[in-house]
Amino acid sequence: MNAFSTTTLSVLCAVLASVFSHYSNPKTCLSGLSTTSPTCLEESETDCTGDQCMIVSQYIYIYGKEYRAILKDCADEALCGAFGSATQSDVLFRGFVNCCKEKNCNTGHFYIPEDDRTPNGVICPDCFMDGTLEECVSNKTRACTGSEKKCFDYRGRVQLPVFSDCYSCLSKTSTTCDKVIVIPCPQKGCMIISQYVYINGAEYYSILKGCAISQFCGALGSATQDKVKVRGYVKCCPGELCNNGSFYIPEDDPTPNGLVCPNCFINGTLKECVSTKKINCTGIEDRCFEYRGTDKLPDDSVGNYSFKGCMNSFACKYNFNASIAVEEIQGDAMNWTQTIRDISRNIAKGSVCLSLEDIMTKKNWLCSCGTLL
Structure with a gap:
């Protein structure tokens, strides 16, 4: 369908699925979640079966507002190292999954790798509208950079935190x-x-x-x-x-x-x-x-x-x-x-x-x- 829905959203869904999974033969990782800041206000130990813990960091910029979120829990090894990225003039998304292999090793902090701003040759439409679910149409385009090699079209309802x-x-x-x-x-x-x-x-x-x-x-x-x-x-x-x-x-x-x-x-x-x-x-x-x-x-x-x-x-x-x-x-x-x-x-x-x-x-x-x- 598009890069945002098939790549980024699939990563997020898989992360959430791993958070709510329950296993036997546990090892211990730190568990915490903040949807509005780059740190967890409270953290606790949680039992896992895999041999890795993870920290999921996310950054969203939308129409002049910035949001940072973090999740710590047992790792889904398929997501370790995953990096999601989507960019538009009024919208920017970044997500990164950092894993480690020691007990309670996910003590680290919010981290997303720096952007690669090297043009990759892909040119995509660049438009933004709020208050409607209709397709936005514009003659404006943007030159994609780094790993962003697909164009996307997103329409949906989003509830943002109040700051x-x-x-x-x-x-x-x-x-x-x-x-x-x-x-x-x-x-x-x-x-x-x-x-x-x-x-x-x-x-x-x-x-x-x-x-x-x-x-x-x-x-x-x-x-x-x-x-x-x-x-x-x-x-x-x-x-x-x-x-x-x-x-x-x-x-x-x-x-x-x-x-x-x-x-x-x-x-x-x-x-x-x-x-x-x-x-x-x-x-x-x-x-x-x-x-x-x-x-x-x-x-x-x-x-x-x-x-x-x-x-x-x-x-x-x-x-x-x-x-x-x-x-x-x-x-x-x-x-x-x-x-x-x-x-x-x-x-x-x-x-x-x-x-x-x-x-x-x-x-x-x-x-x-x-x-x-």
Whole structure:
């Protein structure tokens, strides 16, 4: 019939068929779906029989609007490496299936290979009409490129997601963004994330703007130790392009709250720091914490850090794994205690909380320490 219906749609149908298939002798792959963003808000393990997992990435541009979607699940080996492409002046479709062979290996991100813009000699009609199912007719043509070697004619009804626009930007070492763009968001509202990190004499102010996530609106994270201080605040707002505000973190409450925590810091090792020194917690910092991990600073230096101090319940979402300025390379341990009786609970060892990339792409919004809230 045409390239769009016979090639692209057949790939999509086959992908959906594989998603809803059930097998015996399972192996484990990650499973998740987002029809309106390039990352899955929630992911879980699913049992499969094949020896591969997959990530399906799709991009659609239609009449001035862009849409990105992603699916993770067990792989249909017949689809591995499949690339679908259709282009018209007002419509563009790209789809790619990326497979891997290890357990839970489909941890990657949205990915579609770059277009091959080399003309291939095929000339096709080029027209677009909305509001009708009649055939569009035009004398306009387009020179096809890359793998697009067939002409197509598509007529049908399409339901598109509803988006609102928000400002999007990121600065790791400043309270202002040099480059601000407008992005569509699949939910109502926008947000501004402001962060401050002080570590061993160096301090970093950071800001991020993007689509709002309601679970984090108003969240204030705080952690303190003599040589480490972390603050993070998420401000949300309703309406189009409402996140045009500036860097803002509420002032600290210096009032002692009665909690006393261990207070130690060492770098160059992932071993537990031990000290008889204590710190009097203040304000909202209502529990003790211990952190050990390998982190990369904005100057690209990488170091191992181990320290203990005070934190609040939201601080899991703003530890180094969530810092805009400081990138966590490896988290070894993140423990907290609710009282000075030192009843500890491990909340992050061997798992990942909210990372910078997650913040930018809305992945893993439900942190493993969400039960603290």
